[in-house]
Amino acid sequence: MTASPAPACDLSVTRSPTTVRIDYDPFDVIASPPGDLDLELSNASDTACEVVLLFTDLADAPIPKLFAGEAPIAFRPRETSNLRRTELTTFTYAMTIPAGGSAMAQFDVGVAEALVIPAGVYAVEMRLAVRGLDGTPLISPLPVEISVSSPARAQMNIAGAAGAYGSGASVETIDFGEAETGAVRRAYLQIRANAHSTVTFDSEHRGRLANKPLIGPPGYIGYQVALDGTDVPLDRITRLPVEPPRTLEGMSMPLIFTLGQVRGAMSGAYNDLLTISVSPD
Known part of the structure; x- marks a missing residue:
């Protein structure tokens, strides 16, 4: 068989x-x-x-x-x-x-x-x-x-010109040069995200440029920031909601820096560290 x-x-x-x-x-x-x-x-x-x-x-x-x-x-x-x-x-x-x-x-x-x-x-x-x-x-x-x-993610870039995310040269320093009351500098905040997000502003000197001499008290010159036409209070940590389009190009918003009253300020170099960050909600 x-x-x-x-x-x-x-x-x-x-x-x-x-x-x-x-x-x-x-x-x-x-x-x-x-x-x-x-x-x-x-x-x-x-x-x-x-x-x-x-x-x-x-x-x-x-x-x-x-x-x-x-x-x-x-x-x-x-x-x-x-x-x-x-x-x-x-x-x-x-x-x-x-x-x-x-x-x-x-x-x-x-x-x-x-x-x-x-x-x-x-x-x-x-x-x-x-x-x-x-x-x-x-x-x-x-x-x-x-x-x-x-996962929820958000990215940002500060550029010298409006455009899609990552386009244009990045800006790390806003230089007013020789201080003049009302002087204006412009940059652009580029953001892309896949969720509703929050932009946070945190000024080291709470909205002031500081001059710290070796001897004597520091001097200050105030300045203001506006994001896409909205004034940003810098005397405290400020958080602003943003809703970027769900695209790789994201959105680009004008970031306007305006110098305050200079008259009466002592001579010297003034600076502030302004930290801008974005996070998804």
């Missing part, structure tokens, strides 16, 4: 994907590490098995595009998987599982394009179908959840 050969494509799942997590940097899609989607199939047959892997929605229909919230999802097969994409309009791939052996399908899962995704966690459910070349299901569809985590 001879044993009958095992039927072709006698498959079992030895490693199944569940939740794929993508930790997304809202300002740098390239630096965002991809999530891992790994599937291992074993073939108990004595014949190699040709299978088709297909990403579908919950109704088992092929998906041409997949979004987690606003984030378009991309699947990139790793070279070690030897997957072959067979459809350009859907996420469909072919692979071979050797007789009596196993094969691993591995994908890097990431966000398909550079977007400033609003802060939050976004999830979408889908299924991974394993079918024969004739479309026959070989195992039950495998549920997979794709989760994109976009």
Whole structure:
């Protein structure tokens, strides 16, 4: 009596994907590490098995595009998987599982394009179908959840000219030169964020330029700051709400510095350290 050969494509799942997590940097899609989607199939047959892997929605229909919230999802097969994409309009791939052996399908899962995704966690459910070349299901569809985590972030830059975030030369010093009452200097505060944010102003000398001679009391000259037409009190720490557009370019707001009364001030160099920072709420 001879044993009958095992039927072709006698498959079992030895490693199944569940939740794929993508930790997304809202300002740098390239630096965002991809999530891992790994599937291992074993073939108990004595014949190699040709299978088709297909990403579908919950109704088992092929998906041409997949979004987690606003984030378009991309699947990139790793070279070690030897997957072959067979459809350009859907996420469909072919692979071979050797007789009596196993094969691993591995994908890097990431966000398909550079977007400033609003802060939050976004999830979408889908299924991974394993079918024969004739479309026959070989195992039950495998549920997979794709989760994109976009942490709240805000960035700022002070530039000498209006423009998109990062454009123009950065400004670290506002120089009034020879002090003159009412002198005006202008810069631009560039901000981008993926959440409602707060700009904080903290003046070391509480809105005054200070002259600290080696002998005698210090002298002061007051100055004022306005952000986008709004006066900023500097006699205390001041926080102002901002709502930048959710774009990589962000927003640019004029930052106006006006020198106060100079008459009667002692000669010498005057300065203040004004710390401006932005943080997401």
